[in-house]
Amino acid sequence: MKLSEHYTRTSIYSTLMVLLAGAVIYYFAIKYIAQQQLDRGLQQQLTEAEEYVRSSNQDPQQYDLDKDHAVFIKTNQWQLQKRFFDTTYFNPKEQRKEAGRAVEDLVKLKDTGYKVIITISRAGQKYLIEVITIITLALLAGLLSVLFISNKYFLNGLWKPFQLTLKEIKQFNIADVDQFKGKPSKVDEFAELNKAIREMSLRVTHDYLNLKQFTENASHEMMTPLAVVTTKLDTLIQDETLSAEQLAQITDIYSSINKSSRLNQSLLLLAKLENKLITDEIPISLDTVLSEKMLQFQELMQTKDLSFKHNLQAKQVLASKYLIDILLNNLFSNAIRHNSSGGVIIIELNGEQLSIKNTGATHSLDEQMIFERFQKGKDSQGTGLGLTLVKNICQHYGYIIHYYYESGWHTFTLKF
Template sequence: MKLASHYNKVTIVVTLSVLIVGAIIYYLAINHIAKTLLDDHLSEEVSEVVGYVNLNKQLPKQVDFDEDQTKFSKLNNRRVPTRFYDTTYSNPKLVGERAGRAVEGTITFNGEFYKFNITISKESTQYLVQIIATITLLLVIGLFIVLFLANRYILGDLWKPFYKILGQLKVFNISEAVPFDPIKSKVDEFKELNEAVHLMANRVKGDYQNLKHFTENASHEMLTPLSVITSKLDTFIQDDTLRQEQFEQIQDIYSAAGKLSRLNQSLLLLVKIENDLITDTDELHLQELLLEKQRQFQELLSSREITVKTVLTPKELTVSKYLIDILLNNLFSNAIRHNGNKGIINIELTNARLVFQNSGNGNPLDPQTIFNRFQKGNNSDGAGLGLTIVKNICSVYGWTLEYKYSDSLHTFTIVF
């Protein structure tokens, strides 16, 4: 959920809760005030009755008007405490019971106790309370709507600079010299964020350029002495006066120099892949590339009597031919290098996946570390970067690389 949505949710919930609680308290307060006014009116009626009795020395006649009713009844030497209460009464002009407010108590006349009961209508007061409650409810709903629209549109415009910065970060490419577009905002935090992003981007691009130049220069400078060493070793190997022991030592040096050269090229390739420096694309038929790569490795396959079985479905990809060639080369090399003599390799290509299976060492590999750099088997003479390169190429195109071991076969699956 977006930050603005969280803010809107909290604001609306809190505001609505406060408004509802406030409306309930307001309704109860208005209802209490209306009831107090009715009780005051009833108290005045009682005072008038007492005044009439004291003045005229007789009970007033019982009255039964539409909305006011007064009744007297004689008590047997006991007093009734004065109390106010809600009740209902009948209006002769209307059908049904009506809501009313009543008071009862005791009045003394000629040494005897009489209970009086005065009832007045509370419909006008209820109507007033309902009008006030309706107005309050409409104000709450109106305020809620205004708050919702304000959060949705006014605050939405307020967050536009943030989303602009976020959009530029999403398309930020460290290898491109495209600058960030400046944003205009009245919010100090967004201004500071914009400045921080600009500083970060410039610093990262500078570090990247320095690293790129260092990597390219280091790779170039390493290739030159390696070429010299290899050239000199070629000359030594052709010397017929070398003893067998010297020849073997030179062969070891020659092999180490070749391994160092391949390691240098692999590391440089990883840097290029991880930083998206290889951007060429072509429409390629993967099944044809697989068959071509199989022909290139046919001599090595034949020398080790490895049987290759293929089930290939036509599959087109828009990718870098250079990267796909490296990917297939590493998959074939891995399947051959870690296979046994007279082993098997199964290759299956469908529209959804590419599967390489090979026999070999009966022990399964660790799927958690197999794609890490410099991870290799005990008997491997490689640099331990082949599967890492394959993994990174798959990541460039959003493919998934999986490994599993079953039925004495190591299986590598690329899911497109």
């Protein structure tokens, strides 16, 4: 949920609770005030009735005046607690029953007591409360609507600089020449945020460029002596005066130097992938490239008496030819290196995925570890970075690489 939506929802809920509580209090307050007004009117009517009884000096009679209704009942009681209460009565003028408010008290005439009940209509009060309630609810609905609309559009405008800054952060590439600038904002917090991000991006870019330069220099400086050593070893290997033991030792050194060179190149490539420095992309017919790879690895296959089976459908991807070449080289090398003598490699390609199956060890590999750096078998002569490169290249293009073992087959599936 977006922050603006969360704020709008929270503000509307809290406002609704406050307004509902206020509406309830307001309703009962209006009802109480109206009731007090009726009671004051009843008290005045009661006072007039008592004066009427005393002044007429005769038995009081029931009377109706407009919507006021008075009843006198002779009683033997000499004490009666005055009370106000809600009731219903028949209004002779309207010829119907109505809700009313009544007062009951004792009136004395000479030696006789009369219980007087005066009732007045409560219909006007009820109608007034209903009108006030409807108006209050309408105002409440209108206020909530205005609050929702204003929050929705005002907050969207208020958060626009933040959204633009976030968009620029997502598009920021540490290798680009253009630095993070941020969108100007009159809001102090957003302006301060842009300033902090701009300063941080400058520090990160500076550190990255220093690290990049160091990596490139170190790689170059390492490759130069490695090339010299390799050349010298090539010359030594051609020397016919070397004994078998000396030749074996030089061959081991030569193999280690080549491994160091490959390791250096692999680590440099990983650094470029992780920093998204390889951006060249062209349309590549993957089925054609796979056919070429099978021919390239044919000689290596024959050394282990391996055979290819394939089912290739046309598939085109937009990628770097250099990275696709490394991806397939590592998958092919892995399938050949870890295969058993006389084994089989099955390659299947369709519009959705590429799968490479090979026979080999009769147990499953650790799916969580095989793509980690420097994870390799005990007898492996590789650098331990092949499948790590495969995983990083897949992540670079949004592919999904998955390994599983079933019925003696090790399968790597690459979903586009």
